[in-house]
Amino acid sequence: MFVQGRENIAVAFKKIASYFKNSLKPVEGKMRFVIAGDTVLVLAQTFIQASNEALEASEYSSERRATYVFKKIDDSWVCAIDNSYGTSLLN
Amino acid sequence: MFVQGRENIAVAFKKIASYFKNSLKPVEGKMRFVIAGDTVLVLAQTFIQASNEALEASEYSSERRATYVFKKIDDSWVCAIDNSYGTSLLN
Numbered sequence: 001m002f003v004q005g006r007e008n009i010a011v012a013f014k015k016i017a018s019y020f021k022n023s024l025k026p027v028e029g030k031m032r033f034v035i036a037g038d039t040v041l042v043l044a045q046t047f048i049q050a051s052n053e054a055l056e057a058s059e060y061s062s063e064r065r066a067t068y069v070f071k072k073i074d075d076s077w078v079c080a081i082d083n084s085y086g087t088s089l090l091n
Numbered sequence: 092m093f094v095q096g097r098e099n100i101a102v103a104f105k106k107i108a109s110y111f112k113n114s115l116k117p118v119e120g121k122m123r124f125v126i127a128g129d130t131v132l133v134l135a136q137t138f139i140q141a142s143n144e145a146l147e148a149s150e151y152s153s154e155r156r157a158t159y160v161f162k163k164i165d166d167s168w169v170c171a172i173d174n175s176y177g178t179s180l181l182n
Contacts, residue, residue, distance in 0.1 A: 032180045036171045041160050043178050065178035080127045087134050087156035087177045089123045
């Protein structure tokens with residue numbers, strides 16, 4: 001699922017929650033930050049906890065290595081790109 | 092190895108070439124782009140070809156899944172972050 005824009009992202013999050021029957025609970029593991037000025041690449045180990053039923057239906061692992069890009073805008077870091085599958089998108 | 096700035100990056104590239112005895116030849120495989128306005132996250136499969144001697148000395152796989160961040164500046168995409176190890180940095 002690839003979405004852009006605030007409204008579409010809000011709709012997507014609701015669909016994800018529904019898909020996992022509101023049982024989704026991400027737990028963060030190790031993180032690494034690669035910073036270049038106002039841009040940072042975040043590599044994050046994420047463990048997905050959800051109902052067994054929902055996890056068995058998913059083609060993706062419950063341990064993920066996400067890649068995020070945050071940008072510094074007006075002294076706040078905001079998420080520009082959220083790719084929770086990391087390099088698994090290349091599979 | 093983590094370096095920032097043009098001069099330091101130039102020095103690092105020379106060290107990398109020397110480490111691989113100038114035998115390093117990266118070959119690109121599959122790529123995926125996740126674009127958000129003036130920022131793009133690039134996921135790229137990279138196959139590293141080098142002398143056997145150099146590859147055997149490396150702790151990293153010769154098949155890599157790199158993550159790059161490019162920014163659009165004055166209508167050109169420039170590389171802001173080059174992380175050739177991708178999420179393997181979390182190992």
